[in-house]
Amino acid sequence: MAFYLNMNFLIILLCIILPRVSTDEATHLNATSMRELLISSFQESQRMLHEASLHSRQRRSSASSSMHVSPFLRQMEPETLESSRAAELFQTTLHVLDNRARQRYKRDVMAPGLLSREDVELIAELSRCPPVTHPNICHQSHLNKYSSISGLCNNRQNPLRGVASTPLVRWLPAEYEDGGREPKGWNQGRLHNGFQLPPTGESIKAARGCMPFFRSNAACAIHRGSDIRQALQRQQMNGITSFIDASTVYGHSPRLQSSLRDLSGLDGKLAVNDQFRDHTGRTYPPSVANLPSACRQGPHVERVECFRAGDSRLNEGLPLICLHTLWLREHNRIAEALKHINSHWSPETIYQETRKIVGALHQIITMRDYVPKIIGEESFEQYIGPYRGYDPTTDPSTSNVFATAAFRFGHGTISPILQRLNESFQMHEHFPHLRISSTFFSPWRIVKEGGIEPTLRGAIGTPASTASANMLLTEEVTERLIVLNNSQFMDLASLNLQRGRDHGLPGYNDWRSFCGLERIKTLEGLKEVVRDYRVAEKILQLYKNPDNIDVWLGGLVEDTLPGSRTGPLNACLIGKQMKAFRDGDRFWWEADGMFSQQQKDELLNGSLSRIICDNSNIREVHTDSFRFGKFPNDYLSCDHMPSINLEAWREEKSRDLVQCGTPRQIKNGDFILSSTSGKLVALYSCYHGFKLKGAAAIICEENRWSNHPPQCTGTHH
Numbered sequence: 001m002a003f004y005l006n007m008n009f010l011i012i013l014l015c016i017i018l019p020r021v022s023t024d025e026a027t028h029l030n031a032t033s034m035r036e037l038l039i040s041s042f043q044e045s046q047r048m049l050h051e052a053s054l055h056s057r058q059r060r061s062s063a064s065s066s067m068h069v070s071p072f073l074r075q076m077e078p079e080t081l082e083s084s085r086a087a088e089l090f091q092t093t094l095h096v097l098d099n100r101a102r103q104r105y106k107r108d109v110m111a112p113g114l115l116s117r118e119d120v121e122l123i124a125e126l127s128r129c130p131p132v133t134h135p136n137i138c139h140q141s142h143l144n145k146y147s148s149i150s151g152l153c154n155n156r157q158n159p160l161r162g163v164a165s166t167p168l169v170r171w172l173p174a175e176y177e178d179g180g181r182e183p184k185g186w187n188q189g190r191l192h193n194g195f196q197l198p199p200t201g202e203s204i205k206a207a208r209g210c211m212p213f214f215r216s217n218a219a220c221a222i223h224r225g226s227d228i229r230q231a232l233q234r235q236q237m238n239g240i241t242s243f244i245d246a247s248t249v250y251g252h253s254p255r256l257q258s259s260l261r262d263l264s265g266l267d268g269k270l271a272v273n274d275q276f277r278d279h280t281g282r283t284y285p286p287s288v289a290n291l292p293s294a295c296r297q298g299p300h301v302e303r304v305e306c307f308r309a310g311d312s313r314l315n316e317g318l319p320l321i322c323l324h325t326l327w328l329r330e331h332n333r334i335a336e337a338l339k340h341i342n343s344h345w346s347p348e349t350i351y352q353e354t355r356k357i358v359g360a361l362h363q364i365i366t367m368r369d370y371v372p373k374i375i376g377e378e379s380f381e382q383y384i385g386p387y388r389g390y391d392p393t394t395d396p397s398t399s400n401v402f403a404t405a406a407f408r409f410g411h412g413t414i415s416p417i418l419q420r421l422n423e424s425f426q427m428h429e430h431f432p433h434l435r436i437s438s439t440f441f442s443p444w445r446i447v448k449e450g451g452i453e454p455t456l457r458g459a460i461g462t463p464a465s466t467a468s469a470n471m472l473l474t475e476e477v478t479e480r481l482i483v484l485n486n487s488q489f490m491d492l493a494s495l496n497l498q499r500g501r502d503h504g505l506p507g508y509n510d511w512r513s514f515c516g517l518e519r520i521k522t523l524e525g526l527k528e529v530v531r532d533y534r535v536a537e538k539i540l541q542l543y544k545n546p547d548n549i550d551v552w553l554g555g556l557v558e559d560t561l562p563g564s565r566t567g568p569l570n571a572c573l574i575g576k577q578m579k580a581f582r583d584g585d586r587f588w589w590e591a592d593g594m595f596s597q598q599q600k601d602e603l604l605n606g607s608l609s610r611i612i613c614d615n616s617n618i619r620e621v622h623t624d625s626f627r628f629g630k631f632p633n634d635y636l637s638c639d640h641m642p643s644i645n646l647e648a649w650r651e652e653k654s655r656d657l658v659q660c661g662t663p664r665q666i667k668n669g670d671f672i673l674s675s676t677s678g679k680l681v682a683l684y685s686c687y688h689g690f691k692l693k694g695a696a697a698i699i700c701e702e703n704r705w706s707n708h709p710p711q712c713t714g715t716h717h
Contacts, residue, residue: 048096
């Protein structure tokens with residue numbers, strides 16, 4: 001899914017005192033002086049970021065050596081890291097420029113008309129922000145058959161919509177304390193609606209002092225048609241694609257995708273762990289490349305490294321590891337079946353067709369089986385409704401408020417205990433229940449303690465926790481949370497509140513207005529929405545004014561709608577986002593030309609329960625894994641669970657392919673077959689790290705291929 005944010009530089013950048021500049025210079029700001037000021041500000045920003053980076057590395061090194069721990073550092077893809085560094089330099093340059101403009105010329109750089117678009121584009125170019133992408137690149141025919149791994153060109157007119165490492169979109173304008181980048185509450189003397197904002201995590205701060213906090217990755221917000229004021233404000237990066245495209249399985253960049261594939265097997269499969277399998281021979285995800293990894297290790301057992309998948313968060317908890325393992329196995333199961341059905345398919349075709357099927361299953365399971373239970377059937381009809389086809393005017397990009405507030409409702413459903421069950425769905429006799437805090441970053445518990453089955457049975461055989469207004473999050477995540485880049489326990493609630501301010505999210509009432517809901521004006525109004533007068537009173541005691549309430553907290557304390565797990569605000573925000581994900585995706589499974597009608601009918605037989613049956617040793621499941629049922633009465637044998645008949649993907653050799661023969665395989669690359677203007681075309685591409693030499697496409701004409709296949713040159717890194 002499309003709502004993961006990496007983090008980087010400390011807020012220390014905002015604390016650095018800029019050098020004072022004499023103000024007895026000319027008070028007018030012409031184009032030449034602005035350009036000179038811009039260049040010098042960029043150079044100063046480079047120096048500042050270099051010093052801040054050194055300081056940050058020294059602090060991490062000191063903390064690690066003194067405490068004898070390895071901090072859990074979330075791995076960032078090189079492409080994402082490069083974009084993030086560029087955005088930090090871009091934003092810091094604007095910050096320095098603003099300070100200097102105020103000191104020298106008594107001008108606000110954010111004021112309309114002061115900076116031209118050319119000035120902003122120059123700062124972006126100096127900072128090495130990604131260049132503007134022109135729609136012409138989307139005419140390449142291979143981008144029409146399968147979605148790109150980054151989401152690029154899903155929308156042909158706006159190629160960057162929904163693409164990995166691009167800014168989260170704003171449904172309402174950002175609200176920063178200084179208008180550009182400072183989080184609300186940054187300046188203690190600053191009043192909001194006549195009052196100071198409450199600090200986050202007051203109780204835990206009193207006990208332990210201030211918690212460390214890393215700001216989310218900045219994003220360069222310069223693109224075709226972008227608003228210049230929005231470009232000048234700090235925007236946050238979505239590290240993965242916005243589409244429901246199974247990028248959690250396959251990755252979101254060519255480099256990551258390549259590292260997850262078994263390219264030597266020539267069978268379109270994903271790579272698996274070369275050290276461990278379960279007791280029946282089923283596979284696990286591969287280990288991360290950089291060893292030794294930071295994952296926890298069990299006592300008196302063989303070392304188990306962190307697993308690797310399309311989403312770096314898979315090691316954060318045992319249920320996540322189980323899901324990633326299921327999808328890895330499902331891809332390889334389908335790929336093997338498709339190779340048997342269509343022996344003439346190239347490895348690349350097998351991989352892409354399997355990826356397409358797995359992506360469709362993600363979409364079906366999410367939209368049909370999950371979302372209606374979260375927001376309720378009534379809200380689903382109101383905000384999402386029936387599918388009416390691909391709409392290129394819909395922006396599928398993940399919104400800031402969805403990623404940072406609304407979809408974090410799930411934090412209130414985390415149970416303090418992870419239950420592990422045996423084949424009778426009773427407490428496991430060998431692997432007892434665990435406190436959730438003891439399971440963070442512990443893949444060894446899967447490998448060495450019974451595989452994925454005990455945890456999976458616990459997940460589907462235990463009712464989900466329900467958040468209440470007076471107990472929103474379990475103490476397991478407010479008192480004992482492990483964060484990847486810090487060795488001390490953290491408070492998830494405090495992090496969520498500060499994250500919203502870090503991202504400049506408007507307050508709870510503004511989002512209620514956005515959704516057409518009545519603004520909260522009084523304590524009585526808040527009591528009516530929360531349905532717990534003590535909680536309503538406590539919130540207003542803290543915030544003083546309803547307009548000051550943080551959106552994450554306000555959305556979470558609302559009384560849930562009938563048949564849902566969310567209140568009216570989160571139901572609205574989640575519903576609007578899901579509709580955008582679906583309608584703005586050219587490769588949505590129901591869109592014209594994606595699948596034949598027979599294939600669509602078969603895909604609808606897919607379910608999470610069926611995937612559990614096919615890829616684990618569990619033989620009895622509930623028909624809907626998202627609903628709790630009692631064993632054995634509500635359970636069904638896997639032998640009677642509907643399944644997808646992959647014969648619907650059988651493809652006979654075309655007459656042209658028979659006459660021209662199968663195109664030749666190439667080293668470090670592969671081909672897919674396509675049809676262009678009625679002619680059979682082999683489209684070649686190279687694996688990541690190699691460059692194509694020669695024509696990418698060869699055509700079947702006059703019973704032979706028009707040219708020799710190209711070559712893939714270079715050295716793989």
